[in-house]
Amino acid sequence: MSFVSTTPAEQAEMLKTIGLTSTEEFFEHIPETLRVTSWDLPPGQSEMAVRARLAQLASRGDGARVCFLGGGYYDHFIPAAVDALASRGEFLTAYTPYQPEAAQGTLQSIYEYQSAICRLTDMDFANASLYDGGTAVFEAATMAIRLTRRRRIVCHGSLNPRYRAILATHTANLEVELADGDDPAGAACVIVQNPGFLGDVHDFTALAGRCHEAGALLVLSFYPLSLGLLKTPGAMGADIAVAEGQSLGVPLGFGGPYLGILATRKEHLRRMPGRLAAATEDAQGRRGFVLTLQAREQHIRREKAMSNICSNEALIALRALIYLCLLGRDGLREAATQCHAKAEYLKQQLGFARLLNSGSTFNEFAVRLPVKAQDACLALAKQGYLAGLPLSAVGKGEETDLLIAVTEQRTRAQLDVFAGALASACRQA
């Protein structure tokens, strides 16, 4: 069963029109030596059997544990309307909007998404999406290289170590120097993250100023939902703002699909990677939307393109847009406020552990436990909790350090019981 829609009788008729008798003949011009010799795939199965197999694999997951695990990817609430709308076939099964008249739904949604991201970040232009937060950092870095003609990239300690690893993989064959710290001298850009990977809330305004004095750009990786409260990349003077968009109505889904957000200032627009939608009119004066500045892209510019990106994450960008519309101006602030307040409350309950953050945090913080963090995670998992991210596992701390995230979904009762369970795990070990 391969979802073929023609009947055997129709197939025979079609073959007759073509002048052949069997579909095997289509492959006869391929030299025999190049044909398949081994094809030992399993036989097909019914939908029932496939669904049962997938359900079996899915149910071997973490179950419905109360989640304090973050590290750049968070357990936020997703309103039902996000799934209902984003799963409509007219969105789900459409292609890239290369025929704008038949894709106004897509194009207007991209335009609205770009608008929402610009309003969220206080930046001038946002593209239609990149793959995810990590690859968006790479795209921002290469954009900075093009804009400054410099080849030194400085990664601030606040940056997610996984993003830095992705950046290193992508630039391994380029004559690019990756450095750590915050010295903009001779750099194309300094890449910072807010809140930092360990949860610290920064104001990078002064660093942006130092970057600009040194002829470098400031690339700021932000946490979209935190911008319900926090100072924006635009207000800090960032040149390129990038983000992992997962917090905006996107399921955790074991790593993807997620959403790469990239926004920039007007003066950098023509070096921006990715698709861009713009409003215009038809001959009758009706407003419509098209892709614009396509000469930046691979299908026009080939090896001189700003990026090789073709498939992006348009459907996930739509999810983010719907999420931002459902929460709205006040809802986003409320979600961020609740995340912050609940995290602060949990901090107070964890007096037995040493807080590693010295300044303000948003919804995530790091603690040093009296026991190994992985042991604590194991113990807490048995009681129905994902306790957090053991920091040594990502190369960002000691074996006893745990990164704990709190979202608006957690209740006071959950926080109280979790704090007790973690305290108990620390005592027992």
Added chain:
Amino acid sequence: MELIFEKSRPGCRAIAFDPLDVPEAALPPELCRAEPAALPEVSELDVVRHFSRLSQRNFGVDTHFYPLGSCTMKYNPKMAEAAAAHPGFLGLHPHLASAPATWPLCQGAFELIFELERLLAGIAGMRQVSLQPIAGAHGELTGTLMIAAYHRDKGNTKDTILIPDSAHGTNPASAAIAGFKVVEVPSLPDGTLNLNAFKKALNESVAAVMLTIPNTHGLFEPRVLEIAQLAHEMDALMYNDGANLNAIIGECRPGDLGFDVMHFNLHKTFATPHGMGGPGAGPVGVGERLEAFLPGPRVVRDGEGFGLASPPKSIGNISAFFGNFLVAVRAYAYILKLGGEGLREVAHHAVLNANYVYARLKDLFEPAFDGPFMHECVFSATPLAKYGARALDVAKALLDYGFHAPTVYFPLTVKESLMIEPTETESKDTLDAFCSAMAEIASLAASEPERLHAAPVSLPVGRLDEVRAARELNCRV
């Protein structure tokens, strides 16, 4: 249609949270934004109606025939959507994989990744597959980065990748982003690669050759093995752009054709939806030469269960975890559903449908090549030029007939190109209706070309002023 921002009414809310049940907390004002983000203030019904209506201004495979060449717009099975919507997958935190302590909590996902990589390797005749690349072009970039690592490891100083003039734009773009120079190899008039030109271009500096099989002219490259042998003699590696795998699945395996590395487009061959441009997924497959360089960490067998390990010379993380996992879930469900025989059927019927369309249209439009075509056929609209009509006019007129346009103006090797890929899932009735529409359009071009120029007239907007869009750059409100 109004923008959602134009429907905003102060104080209107769609979502309410439970009242805060812990004490309020304040951040220092200098760390906070001055004003709330000016997001729409709308009701849930406002949002639902707005986006439902927006969706109705789209063509999708669910509603329209979408014969876009090189895009494989086949039916996206609903059972795969249901499989990926399982809460056990949706809610699975990726950092469970970051610490061995939590590996027991994601064994099902590890098993799925392991199994799918194994199935894809079998389908393509490659030794190993990595699901990490997030899209087809990201797979190309991953492949070229592995090629770079291979040559660095051997102490080779090779800086060039050979790419046919018929290739997808992503091929040269990916090679360049990975740090390579690109040299274009011309095609012969028959649409296959010019072997003599290839031989001239092949020298010590060539790190790799990127080929699409069948190529974007819809033709199998008959000399692929010879090309691979010549490349390998120079220690240049062979990259296969797997965008057109749908044409040969179950009949040829890239690994048997001399390829060292390839990418799959799960959103083409394996029926995951295109989602208006994404998400897709671009797993890479490798042969012996590149096995050690695969992205890591990888899911490996670990006693009774599964764990993670990195290949000895791994290029590292190309994405944060395991690529677009939920897309992989859909592709896995599709492969299980079809099985080996079903997948072979895919190629046979994809090629049958394309050749049927070719047979019906070859006297109306100018075939760009003599064939034999595989899963897509390429025509030129130049015969309509004498009436003042172009490929673009054919594309726009088709929209009025309720069909999405074919790919136009690609490949770049064909003037006024119309590239048609019907896929295996379309019915004969649909193909017949499409061919009849094409026939009417060809005759309209001769009799009333102005009607083609005016098309489309049945959609929410007519042809849009792209020059104005680029001049004004109104990209947000």
